[in-house]
Amino acid sequence: MQAEDQALVDAICGPGSKPGPEQRRAMAKAITLLESTRVDHRLRADDVLNAVLPKSGQSFRLGISGVPGVGKSTFIEALGLYLIDKGHRVAVLAIDPSSSVSGGSILGDKTRMEFLSVNEKAFIRPSPSSGNLGGVAEKTREAMLVAEAAGHDVVIVETVGVGQSETAVANMTDMFVLLQLPNAGDDLQAIKKGVMELADLVVINKVDLDPDAATRAQVQIMSSLRLFSMHGNPDHAHHDETLWHPKVMKLSALKAEGITEFWDTVTSFKNIQSKHGHLSDRRRQQAQSWMWERIEAGLKQNFRANSQVQKLLPELTAAVNNGTVAASVAARRLLDLMK
Amino acid sequence: MQAEDQALVDAICGPGSKPGPEQRRAMAKAITLLESTRVDHRLRADDVLNAVLPKSGQSFRLGISGVPGVGKSTFIEALGLYLIDKGHRVAVLAIDPSSSVSGGSILGDKTRMEFLSVNEKAFIRPSPSSGNLGGVAEKTREAMLVAEAAGHDVVIVETVGVGQSETAVANMTDMFVLLQLPNAGDDLQAIKKGVMELADLVVINKVDLDPDAATRAQVQIMSSLRLFSMHGNPDHAHHDETLWHPKVMKLSALKAEGITEFWDTVTSFKNIQSKHGHLSDRRRQQAQSWMWERIEAGLKQNFRANSQVQKLLPELTAAVNNGTVAASVAARRLLDLMK
Incomplete structure (x- = not known):
């Protein structure tokens, strides 16, 4: 982890951290990092996230x-x-x-x-x-x-x-x-x-x-x-x-x-x-669903980014709308492009 | 299309088709083909489906x-x-x-x-x-x-x-x-x-x-x-x-x-x-959702079939359950394996 990110983590939840302006600034900075769409920021954000997670x-x-x-x-x-x-x-x-x-x-x-x-x-x-x-x-x-x-x-x-x-x-x-x-x-x-x-x-x-x-x-x-x-x-x-x-x-x-x-x-x-354990059950289920939701979103994003899919998708979408190709057949054709 | 499949389509909705035992048998056979899990059957079934779709x-x-x-x-x-x-x-x-x-x-x-x-x-x-x-x-x-x-x-x-x-x-x-x-x-x-x-x-x-x-x-x-x-x-x-x-x-x-x-x-x-056009709107939306539902199911199936994913998934699932890895971080790690 970069030194500046470690400093953020320390200010948020390190042994010497305490409520106050410094902690608030670190929280704000860490969240800004999490919100960034830059790939390098995202990698740093994941490190920060893993570091604060146990707390x-x-x-x-x-x-x-x-x-x-x-x-x-x-x-x-x-x-x-x-x-x-x-x-x-x-x-x-x-x-x-x-x-x-x-x-x-x-x-x-x-x-x-x-x-x-x-x-x-x-x-x-x-x-x-x-x-x-x-x-x-x-x-x-x-x-x-x-x-x-x-x-x-x-x-x-x-x-x-x-x-x-x-x-x-x-x-x-x-x-x-x-x-x-x-x-x-x-x-x-x-x-x-x-x-x-x-x-x-x-x-x-x-x-x-x-x-x-x-x-x-x-x-x-x-x-x-x-x-x-x-x-x-x-x-x-x-x-x-x-x-x-x-x-x-x-x-x-x-x-x-x-x-x-x-x-x-x-x-x-x-x-x-x-x-009755429902609180921890609910959190575990939420974490699992969250993971799968993000996996599915990522898979769909990769699918949409595929150049062959991009070529064929508008045509098949229209054909499904017009009723000239069954939706399941269109889905199978598009999935075949990913192989 | 294979001759026997064309015969099914004809009996179901060809020019000479008519209600009766022959049509019923053809419908039953076509549906059995659709229900088959064999890949060659599935390809034939898609042809049959496309042929009956306009009707x-x-x-x-x-x-x-x-x-x-x-x-x-x-x-x-x-x-x-x-x-x-x-x-x-x-x-x-x-x-x-x-x-x-x-x-x-x-x-x-x-x-x-x-x-x-x-x-x-x-x-x-x-x-x-x-x-x-x-x-x-x-x-x-x-x-x-x-x-x-x-x-x-x-x-x-x-x-x-x-x-x-x-x-x-x-x-x-x-x-x-x-x-x-x-x-x-x-x-x-x-x-x-x-x-x-x-x-x-x-x-x-x-x-x-x-x-x-x-x-x-x-x-x-x-x-x-x-x-x-x-x-x-x-x-x-x-x-x-x-x-x-x-x-x-x-x-x-x-x-x-x-x-x-x-x-x-x-x-x-x-x-x-x-x-008010709601009936056709609803059908178009259903067809689009159906297509995407099948695409998403297919993408998820391919994901689960990936050997590297299979290796890492149990470990990351457990880590997300224990709270040692954030769900979003686990998702990104798994998605990276698909690249």
Whole structure:
């Protein structure tokens, strides 16, 4: 490893490392290296990653999603300050699929969390702005390892509900929380199919706006979650006590009401999951899926870069669209070119 | 093309082909060829597939799923006989992920549909029993093309609710129907996360068992479907008239009650989808996804067959599990072996 990279690793998690400006700068530099698309940077980044890895994994990883306007920033700020007050060190990372298009970022504007962003016990990193979702998500996963190695014991990964980003966040965190507005069922917060079912916990925020609507939403979402995942219904005979059953709770992040109950719920999730080994199982599965996801993405990239494939692909794609070649036949022809 | 294969194609969809025992035998032989794992058979099968392809695609493709005991066979038999009576020709294919393990098949026992199976206007083909789910699904997709070329204008693809088979069926059909029992919410019919949301239509079968429970289930499922896919709620301002909104209906297949209403609903789905181009869009997307799914499966197969990968994979898999190597780093190392 290069001397400057070793210095980064030492400042992040070496024997003499400690929270403070130096560690933060080293974290920022290491993450920038991870985000680089240069091949030499990537090789150095892998060395840095391997060096910090043994110190990582000690945090609780919390995924938070919700449509724009649901109050994610306000909630994360309130939660972050609450946790710091309890002695935790909090890192906030983001996956924003739109940032890969626009170059912008949901956390780019740090003033969104004006108190948390200046708190020295918090580390906030906006979404990487290059690469497709897979690339953005990979960099966020890696940044998470750096934040953990530096001693952050709660890592919050935030995403806005666009594309496949919720799945990506659910797949890299210990617990996935979906924020909702009190007016459940409104077009305003249309969520994509399948996202609700990823949630370990649904939080109805802004309960102060309309407490009755929030209660109705809570009942309705709870009933739907049970219907769509029936082993989760504690009223049923086959109810499994060792499994977590998704919950729905209400709070007001703006008024900082319900944050304690939220963290109590997270803690009880963590306890159930840890006690029965589900937490480590989930992490192992996530690591395996992550590896295979990257392998598959790499194989596909090599495939698309093959000059013969590039020649034949447009023609066969059109033929499959027109129905003149069966999709499976087209796939076999293209695969034969790789031999 | 070999003369015997040309004879198959002619008997299936040549100028002189006609419904009857000869066509059925040719269809069965062609599908057996498609299902073969021998390389020379596969090459011949691709020729056969390309030859029948221009005649395929003219059917309505209906996917039907539901847990064992929900009454799928009874329903499909009642529906099939109803459709034949109306002048349709019906093919019933199956995807049974368990058949790839046990060698058995959900449609293996043809007596399950005792009237339909002997009706000369019906073609019933059990699930292929070799290969992983991807392979089984691919063979069913190809068998569908053969059935269509032979003039079957309704193709029903049946699956039992196991593994990823519902997604596979939803991805190869124009409409995906989920059968449910009246006792919604019971453990008995626990459905996997995300499956309910694939449904274009939910059918509560066996309504005669408990009409009140069936009505309650209908209301509950309808409400959940709307909540989980909000653009589908016709009560809302952003309701899009050009889109189909999943429906929930009740019937009794055993008493052959509700079959007409079922087919009317299917027809209105078909009309909305055709009118706005969604049907052809869905098929084009399915064909493209199918091609890429097979390409990705093939690339992964080649990767796993690489001798250097085989040497290093167990070690890196273990290292990722133990947390000594980051998943992304392991993926890059393995991918480098393929260069």
